[in-house]
Amino acid sequence: MDLFSEEKTVLKLPNAELIYIPNFLNQHKANYFFEYLKLNVAWQHDDITIFGKTYKQPRLTALYAENNASYSYSNITMYPKPFTSEVLEIKHYIEKESRHKFTSALINLYRDGNDSNGWHADNEKELGENPIIASLSLGEARPFHFKHRNLKEERHKIILEHGSLLIMKGAMQHHWLHQIAKTKKAIGVRINLTFRKVETI
Numbered sequence: 001m002d003l004f005s006e007e008k009t010v011l012k013l014p015n016a017e018l019i020y021i022p023n024f025l026n027q028h029k030a031n032y033f034f035e036y037l038k039l040n041v042a043w044q045h046d047d048i049t050i051f052g053k054t055y056k057q058p059r060l061t062a063l064y065a066e067n068n069a070s071y072s073y074s075n076i077t078m079y080p081k082p083f084t085s086e087v088l089e090i091k092h093y094i095e096k097e098s099r100h101k102f103t104s105a106l107i108n109l110y111r112d113g114n115d116s117n118g119w120h121a122d123n124e125k126e127l128g129e130n131p132i133i134a135s136l137s138l139g140e141a142r143p144f145h146f147k148h149r150n151l152k153e154e155r156h157k158i159i160l161e162h163g164s165l166l167i168m169k170g171a172m173q174h175h176w177l178h179q180i181a182k183t184k185k186a187i188g189v190r191i192n193l194t195f196r197k198v199e200t201i
């Protein structure tokens with residue numbers, strides 16, 4: 001399924017609910033936040049260790065939070081910086097829309113089509129049982145693929161456009177995997193902010 005619509009779309013899937021809002025931020029705000037974040041975020045380029053081999057992560061990242069809860073995945077532990085007023089402003093818009101409170105924003109910068117985020121679920125224990133994850137996209141539009149772990153016919157994609165918001169809910173992180181794949185197309189920078197509730201454990 002290829003999803004492309006001007007409207008807010010609610011996708012009810014087996015073991016998951018997804019909400020996609022294409023023009024969540026207007027173009028002016030989306031452009032402003034994109035340029036601001038590109039220049040001002042404290043981007044990190046971490047090593048990841050997979051099956052005993054160490055690589056540079058294929059994207060830049062940063063973690064902001066209202067508490068000092070660290071967040072670990074793929075053998076990386078990230079320590080947060082305090083929210084900046086710009087990230088807080090985005091968080092407030094998203095909390096209003098989702099009627100949910102978030103503690104942390106994990107931010108990804110995909111420099112070009114070689115940067116990616118491999119198949120994974122956001123199922124770290126710090127996120128709790130059925131986390132809501134709200135994901136804001138800025139800059140180059142890229143496909144977000146998601147597939148059910150057991151139901152082979154359940155494979156979908158959504159193009160995440162500049163200024164769009166994707167909300168992942170329900171048991172999605174237990175039953176589905178998602179990715180941002182590499183592409184050979186000559187494409188520009190994309191920034192993605194995923195708002196999460198990270199518990200101090």
Ligand SMILES: O=C(O)CCC(=O)C(=O)O
Nearest residue numbers: 108117122135180192194
């Ligand atoms: O870049 C995206 O849209 C997805 C990011 C993601 O899945 C993550 O950071 O866990």
Ligand SMILES: [Fe+2]
Nearest residue numbers: 120121122178
């Ligand atoms: Fe993810």
